Amino acid sequence: AVVSTQSGHYGRDRGTGYDGWHYLETTLEDPSFGLPTSAYVPLWFIMFSMFGIASFVLWYVNGVVHSFGPYIISSIKFLFSLMWFPIFFYWQKIEVTFIITVLLWVFNGLTMVFFAGTYQISGLILIPEQIWLSYLCIWTFFLWNGHEKSDSVITASNAT
Secondary structure (H helix, E strand, O other): OHHHHHHOHHHHHOOOHHHOHHHHOOOOOOOOOOOOHHHHHHHHHHHHHHHHHHHHHHHHHHHHHHOHHHHHHHHHHHHHHHHHHHHHHHOOOHHHHHHHHHHHHHHHHHHHHHHHHHOHHHHHOOHHHHHHHHHHHHHHHHHHHHHHHHHHHHHHHHHO
């Protein structure tokens, strides 16, 4: 969880960060259902915490040997989670953020299935994260779609 909150500081090094570069960018149209930028760090903290709890429960009940498969899938998901903040806030790559978010959604779903197959409660703990990632997929898609429209309008107006 500390890594997720710290990775948001990458953008602050550039004077943007989770202070809302996507709100300030003139070529972006934020979806009407967007959250305030101050909500992202606490939400990611909660999601990483729930993932840690689910992983601990799985380990405590089954041990590492019996949980090896689920931990491989969840490790891939964890790496995508770590990549989200710097890609969105530091490099400001909306299209890559959308792809990472979709991959996160897929691997979180797989993690839920594998965790629940080994110990049901550990999979159920991840349901709120799947809901959050569903919202995030839709939000980044609309943000990316609005960015594409705005870029094409700006390009067309600059061409004349």
